[in-house]
Amino acid sequence: MSLSSQWARVVVLGSLAVSGFVASSLAQNAPAGGPSPAKQAVENRRAAFTLIGNSFRWFGAVAKGAAPYDEAEAAKRAARIGFLAGQLDGEFPQDSNLGDPASKATADVWSNRAEFDKKLEKFKVDARAFQEAIAKEKGATDGFKAAVASLGQDCKGCHDTYKVK
Numbered sequence: 490m491s492l493s494s495q496w497a498r499v500v501v502l503g504s505l506a507v508s509g510f511v512a513s514s515l516a517q518n519a520p521a522g523g524p525s526p527a528k529q530a531v532e533n534r535r536a537a538f539t540l541i542g543n544s545f546r547w548f549g550a551v552a553k554g555a556a557p558y559d560e561a562e563a564a565k566r567a568a569r570i571g572f573l574a575g576q577l578d579g580e581f582p583q584d585s586n587l588g589d590p591a592s593k594a595t596a597d598v599w600s601n602r603a604e605f606d607k608k609l610e611k612f613k614v615d616a617r618a619f620q621e622a623i624a625k626e627k628g629a630t631d632g633f634k635a636a637v638a639s640l641g642q643d644c645k646g647c648h649d650t651y652k653v654k
C-alpha cells in the first residue's frame with residue numbers, strides 16, 4: 490500500500506469515528522435524530538386529543554338532533570375515543586412543561602399533578618364506560634344523550650383548569 494493510500498485510510502477511519510461520535514451524542518437528546526422525548530410527548534398528546542375531539546364532536550351533534558344517528562358510526566367513534574384515552578398515558582412528563590408554544594396545557598398540570606392525574610385516569614375509565622353505554626343504545630335515546638353529556642363533562646371539567654382557552 491502506498492503512503493498516500495494509507496493516509497487516505499486514516500482520514501476515512503478518522504471521519505467515521507467523528508461522525509459516529511456526533512451521532513451517538515445527538516442520540517442522547519433526540520432518539521434517531523427526531524424530536525426530543527419532551528417534544529414528542531407534546532406532539533403525541535395533541536394528536537390524541539385532536540382525534541378524540543374529531544371523534545366526539547359527532548356525538549354532540551347527534552345528541553342535539555343536528556346529525557342523524559348511525560349505529561356503525563357510533564360504535565366506530567366510541568371505540569376510537571376509548572382507545573385514544575389510553576394513549577395519553579405518560580404523555581405529560583415533567584420536562585414537557587417548558588412553555589412549548591405548541592402546547593395548550595396550563596402549568597397547573599404540573600403544579601396540581603395529583604389532581605390532574607386523577608382526572609386523566611377517570612377519563613380513561615369513563616371513555617371505556619362510554620363505549621359500552623353507546624353500544625347498548627340503538628338510537629339518539631335519552632341514554633345516548635346522557636352518556637354524551639357525561640363524557641362531555643370530563644372534557645370541560647379538565648379543560649377549564651388544565652387547557653389554555
Ligand code: HEC
Pocket residue numbers: 531534535536538539541542543545591592593594595598605608609610612640641643644645647648651652653
Ligand atoms: C384530564 C384532562 C383532560 C380531559 C379529560 C380532556 N382533555 Fe382535551 N386537553 C387537555 C389538555 C391538557 C390539552 C392541551 C394539550 C397540549 O396542547 O399540550 C387538551 C387539548 C385538547 C384539544 C386540542 C388539541 C390541539 O392540540 O389542538 C382538543 C380538541 C381536546 N383536548 C378535546 C377533548 C375532548 C373532546 C375531551 C373529552 C371527550 C377531552 N379533550 C378531555 C386535557 C384534557
